[in-house]
Amino acid sequence: MTLAMSWDEWTSHDAVGLAERVRKGELSAAELARQAAAGVQKINPAVSAVVEVFEDVVADPLKDGLNPQGPxxxxxxxxxxxxxxxxxRLQEQGxxxxxxxxxxxxxWLTRQxxxxGLNLIGRTTTPEFxxxxxxxxxxxxxTRNPWNTDYTTCGSSAGTAAAVAAGVVPLSHATDGGGSIRIPxxxxxNIGLKPSRGVLSIGPNLSDITGYVSTQGCHSRTVRDTAAFIDACRGGAPGEFMPYWTPAEPYMQLIQRDPGKLRIALSHEWGDYRATPDIVAxxxxxxxxxxxxxxxxxWALPQADLRAAFAAQTTCYISNFAQVINGLLASRGLDRPPADLFEPINIRIWEAGKDLSYTERHRMQGVFNSTARAFGEFFEDWDIILTPITAKPTPPVGTTEYLTISDNPDVLDWFDNLWKFFSYxxxxxxCGIPGISLPMASQDNGLPFGIHAQARQANDGLLLQLAAQIERALGGRWNDGRRPGVHVAA
Incomplete structure (x- = not known):
């Protein structure tokens, strides 16, 4: 198959750049789709990032309703x-x-x-649910890390992380309930923004008020791609429980200017959790x-009861996922998850959460409120807080203590172990505030490492503005200009 461009040329384009060439008539959507599908064939045997390519929309990008006039x-x-x-389309949720x-x-977000104008050509891997x-x-x-396949991508936006890093596509969908955009x-x-509440809809079946913590987003390799994605896809479905907001200025315009002098707090001492010395450095x-x-x-830190906050977060996850599993079981007339079809920790989460009382959820909501207020008070004095993306380095593939295939009999201990790693x-x-991971750092094993910035609610634009300033200062060379060993242009 003849491709539209060389792999070096392909990976020199971001999504905004590709769209511009399509608008000018230099390339077609079908040519771009064929190139991305060929990229999957190149890298997938090594990293297992993509579950399925939709061959029909590769052949005919307008088939499913792509807007050819979209940005x-x-x-x-x-x-x-x-x-x-x-x-x-299949959605098998790992x-x-x-x-x-x-x-x-x-x-609703699919429609956005x-x-x-995005051509939805396939689906990427995720851990179970x-x-x-x-x-x-x-x-x-x-799914393996394209920088070194002995290591994990982490998740839960695992396949998206690998596909974008390996140059298959410049932009890909991700979700985040506790770091699942930002950590991978x-x-x-990659660049990974978790937006504030009220930006990207999870309607019509769910809302921000039903899940509390889950948000949508993307991975990209340039700040303007993330800005363009949010600008184009934001907005609420009819009947949202809370108002969806729009900034005074599109992010694509905002990021062209540097922010003013910012008050930036640094912290790695996050309640009971601390980062390793190399990460602190x-x-x-x-x-x-x-x-x-x-x-x-x-150095500064919000004056919140972080121990109580993590306990409330655990209650939220256990109760949310237990009810998701309950709904799946009910749809098939089952009383409990079949042990041969569900991973062990997810069965334990179901057992721990299926009968959780409203009293416990109400207590959780109270802690959510007090934590969000404490962070809000902190952001009266500070514009941004900067932390590492995690407290520990990337685990090798097969480190089961963090996985839902773990044999840990104590689900609370399993979550506590998770927080020691994914602390920040x-x-x-x-709190419903924005956070972004920027590929500014590295690990001793040669893998990238993200620096994590958070801001007050609805200050997503400031994070992107700072990210764009950093990108310009680096001459666009995130990761010191390096690329992974598994890469379409390798």
């Missing part, structure tokens, strides 16, 4: 196999139990993506870099 018209795009449904499950309708830190069930698939972005050298290096850009940088991302989900 990202013709850009090939993968959907994480979780979250927004695509009518008639689960043996969900094999053969098909969406009955396009979700098509309206933006997006619960754990890595897509690593050998009975389903094992950090470990794969990378955070300090990032702080000095931002000082060099003219910002005020000091979950509370922004709890």
């Amino acid at each position: 990202l018209a013709g850009v090939p795009f993968f959907m994480k196999d979780l979250g927004p449904t695509l009518k008639g 689960s043996l139990f969900m094999r053969g499950n098909r969406g009955s309708q396009d979700a 993506m098509r309206k933006a 997006g619960v754990c830190s890595s897509a690593e069930n050998p009975a389903v698939y094992v 972005a950090g470990f794969n050298g 990378e955070l300090e290096k990032a702080g000095r870099f931002l000082e060099g850009l003219g910002h005020q940088v000091e 991302t979950p509370l922004s989900n709890l």
